[in-house]
Amino acid sequence: MKRSDFPANFIWGTATSAYQIEGAVSEDGRGPSIWDTFSHTPGKTKGGDHGDVACDHYHRYPEDIALMKELGVNAYRFSVAWPRILPEGRGRVNPRGLDFYNRLVDALLEQGITPWATLYHWDLPQSLEDQGGWPSRETAYAFAEYADLVTRHLGDRVKHWITLNEPWCSAYLGYHAGIHAPGQQNFKHSIWASHHLLLAHGLAVPVIRRNVTGARVGITLNLSPGYPASPDPADVAAARRFDGFQNRWYLDPLYGLGYPADMLALYGEAPSVQGDDLITIAAPTDFLGINYYSRAVVRNSDLEPYRFQYVRVGEEHTDMDWEVYPEGLYDLLIRLGREYRPKAIYITENGAAYPDAVADDGGIHDLERVRYFQRHLALCLEALQHGAPLKGYFAWSLLDNFEWAEGYAKRFGLVYVDFPSQRRRIKASGYWFRDFLREAVASS
Numbered sequence: 001m002k003r004s005d006f007p008a009n010f011i012w013g014t015a016t017s018a019y020q021i022e023g024a025v026s027e028d029g030r031g032p033s034i035w036d037t038f039s040h041t042p043g044k045t046k047g048g049d050h051g052d053v054a055c056d057h058y059h060r061y062p063e064d065i066a067l068m069k070e071l072g073v074n075a076y077r078f079s080v081a082w083p084r085i086l087p088e089g090r091g092r093v094n095p096r097g098l099d100f101y102n103r104l105v106d107a108l109l110e111q112g113i114t115p116w117a118t119l120y121h122w123d124l125p126q127s128l129e130d131q132g133g134w135p136s137r138e139t140a141y142a143f144a145e146y147a148d149l150v151t152r153h154l155g156d157r158v159k160h161w162i163t164l165n166e167p168w169c170s171a172y173l174g175y176h177a178g179i180h181a182p183g184q185q186n187f188k189h190s191i192w193a194s195h196h197l198l199l200a201h202g203l204a205v206p207v208i209r210r211n212v213t214g215a216r217v218g219i220t221l222n223l224s225p226g227y228p229a230s231p232d233p234a235d236v237a238a239a240r241r242f243d244g245f246q247n248r249w250y251l252d253p254l255y256g257l258g259y260p261a262d263m264l265a266l267y268g269e270a271p272s273v274q275g276d277d278l279i280t281i282a283a284p285t286d287f288l289g290i291n292y293y294s295r296a297v298v299r300n301s302d303l304e305p306y307r308f309q310y311v312r313v314g315e316e317h318t319d320m321d322w323e324v325y326p327e328g329l330y331d332l333l334i335r336l337g338r339e340y341r342p343k344a345i346y347i348t349e350n351g352a353a354y355p356d357a358v359a360d361d362g363g364i365h366d367l368e369r370v371r372y373f374q375r376h377l378a379l380c381l382e383a384l385q386h387g388a389p390l391k392g393y394f395a396w397s398l399l400d401n402f403e404w405a406e407g408y409a410k411r412f413g414l415v416y417v418d419f420p421s422q423r424r425r426i427k428a429s430g431y432w433f434r435d436f437l438r439e440a441v442a443s444s
């Protein structure tokens with residue numbers, strides 16, 4: 001499998017997010033986010049890690065853009081930090097926050113790299129959380145105001161907009177499992193949060209289109225195909241419940257089907273739908289972003305409210321203990337193409353964490369990650385050849401960074417970061433990606 005097997009206009013990028021790489025959390029007027037609060041709460045992140053400095057990208061972005069250039073990507077997916085733009089979430093605008101993203105976008109364009117901006121990648125301004133957070137409908141309205149402000153300032157140069165990153169993580173991990181910010185464990189709040197996140201997306205889509213000539217708007221979901229642990233009908237039904245929990249709860253409303261009836265019945269908890277919300281949420285989009293890491297294998301369980309249990313399977317796992325299962329990406333792409341018929345699909349994240357170390361020769365020989373990328377790209381190509389509307393791929397991630405509750409212990413980067421010195425080193429996987437992307441040049 002080589003680059004020239006893919007369409008010539010296929011997008012090849014890398015992805016990051018603001019809180020995971022920027023640092024400078026109190027610089028130039030940035031306000032606190034729920035991840036500042038959560039990561040500084042004892043016991044919430046591995047080793048008490050936080051994003052105060054992270055990869056110091058706020059200051060080192062020129063060097064990081066040079067690394068993207070060396071890798072040969074033609075696009076870069078980053079996120080805009082809401083608390084840099086609106087430190088209290090609404091109202092007072094922080095011009096120095098906007099200035100940073102102006103500098104970043106201009107520097108990317110200067111290097112011929114197309115900016116893809118995610119408006120929300122989990123760093124909700126703490127003041128909005130204090131007023132109710134995503135369980136409150138007001139937060140959806142605040143998001144639409146934020147989207148209006150940012151796209152009015154960057155929309156002349158940024159044409160690709162992702163409203164939300166992984167609303168499932170924000171709602172479930174943040175408000176029910178409690179392992180992500182804000183760390184609540186309240187099922188009803190997680191259901192209301194999921195609805196207001198989707199509503200926020202739907203309110204923002206027309207705003208972005210109004211502000212950005214030629215806008216391409218979408219949302220990014222972390223989707224996992226669910227497989228039953230056995231042919232037992234109870235396990236097959238559990239896999240369907242997992243699919244509703246992880247995938248259909250978001251896909252169905254986004255594609256005009258409303259909330260899945262089986263999950264509404266299972267949850268017995270209605271989302272806080274009002275008026276035309278479901279029409280708003282189903283605002284037509286130009287693409288669906290998919291973050292794919294692994295599949296889920298589940299069996300039946302009486303564990304309320306989801307009534308499935310994960311089963312650990314497979315011979316090969318990443319440092320996140322996720323099974324390496326590229327076939328799941330193929331199955332997912334084919335299903336989405338057939339069942340939801342998005343205009344386009346972009347893999348907005350795919351990658352793997354491994355315990356990388358600097359070898360005696362100074363290199364980072366992450367051959368498992370090279371293999372992970374090769375296998376997943378091969379399945380992307382196969383799905384594309386079988387009709388999936390796949391138009392691009394963003395590797396997660398450009399840099400080793402703050403992996404949320406796992407802190408800096410989990411390294412996903414194509415580029416190794418020695419955090420004490422902030423020195424960057426391209427890993428073997430980065431060089432592999434560079435050579436893979438150069439192939440078309442050599443053969444054209």
Ligand SMILES: N=NNCCOCCOc1ccc(-c2cn(C[C@@H]3NC[C@@H](O)[C@H]3O)nn2)cc1
Pocket residue numbers: 017020165166169173177179222291293296310349396403404
């Ligand atoms: N499978 N068993 N689960 C059982 C329940 O586990 C509880 C923990 O759940 C999860 C599930 C999913 C994730 C996750 C992380 N990323 C990687 C980020 N994506 C956006 C970008 O910021 C990357 O850093 N994507 N998804 C983490 C934890």
